[in-house]
Amino acid sequence: MADDLSLILEKMVAEIFRLQGADGGLDEAMTQYFADQFWEATQAGYGQTLSSVAYDSPDYHMLKALRENVYQFSDAKNYAQLKELTLALIDDAGNIVDFAKFNELAFKINEKYLRNWLQIEYDTAIASAQMAGKWVDIQKNIDTLPFLQYDAVIDSHTSLICRPLHGTILPATHPFWNRFYPPNHFSCRSTVRQLASGVATKKIPSADIPKMFQTNLGKQSLIFPDDHAYFIGLPDEIRNRKAP
Secondary structure (H helix, E strand, O other): OOHHHHHHHHHHHHHHHHHOOOOOOOOHHHHHHHHHHHHHHHHHHHHOOOOOOOOOOOOHHHHHHHHHHHHHHHHHHHHHHHHHOOOOOHOOOOOEEEEEHHHHHHHHHHHHHHHHHHHHHHHHHHHHHHHHHHHHHHHHHOOOOOOEEOOOOOOOOOOOOHHHHHOOOEEEEOOOOHHOOOOOOOOOOOEEEEEEOOOOOOOOOOOOOHHHHHHOOHHHHHOOOOOOHHHHOOOOHHHOOOOO
């Protein structure tokens, strides 16, 4: 797969230089590569695949929605990547750089999108999918298990976001979960536990969650939140593309 990725990148960079810009489109091979990575992570996190769940079941509808989101995010990621590559064609003096210089700049840009950020996004897809699957189970069992308890992993790596939320018990229908249902940040390890009964937390805590995570991704049937930077300023024709 590494050879395939190198070829995809080589062709993409050469084409951008030839056309002197991405012209607002997408590189379909690069977009598909991203989608394959994120869909793999999604199914791994969810613990099931579309083909393994009953048709028209809650799990089927959730996974179908998550797949659509994965493709939308992959389109948005590639659009941001191509936009940055296009900007790299022009130097600070407003002149078009030669191919050697562009290739050097393109390598650094692609390293961000393919090395630095992709792993974080892959891990986020796993965490989001785990919590989406859990949200489906919560709804299935809400009559007999009506409470949720916030469970953070408490150790030396526990974030300042999740630590104050740990142990909070509230009904699954409480608005608290619209904002604080995990994941609440990149590399979030928190989860929730469904309870048959419990004493609701009286003094409800808060936390400084990044804006893009201030939502219940499971309830919204999303892997990546709508406020992610890739989606900001994304043209409607890109955002509204459907998964194949």
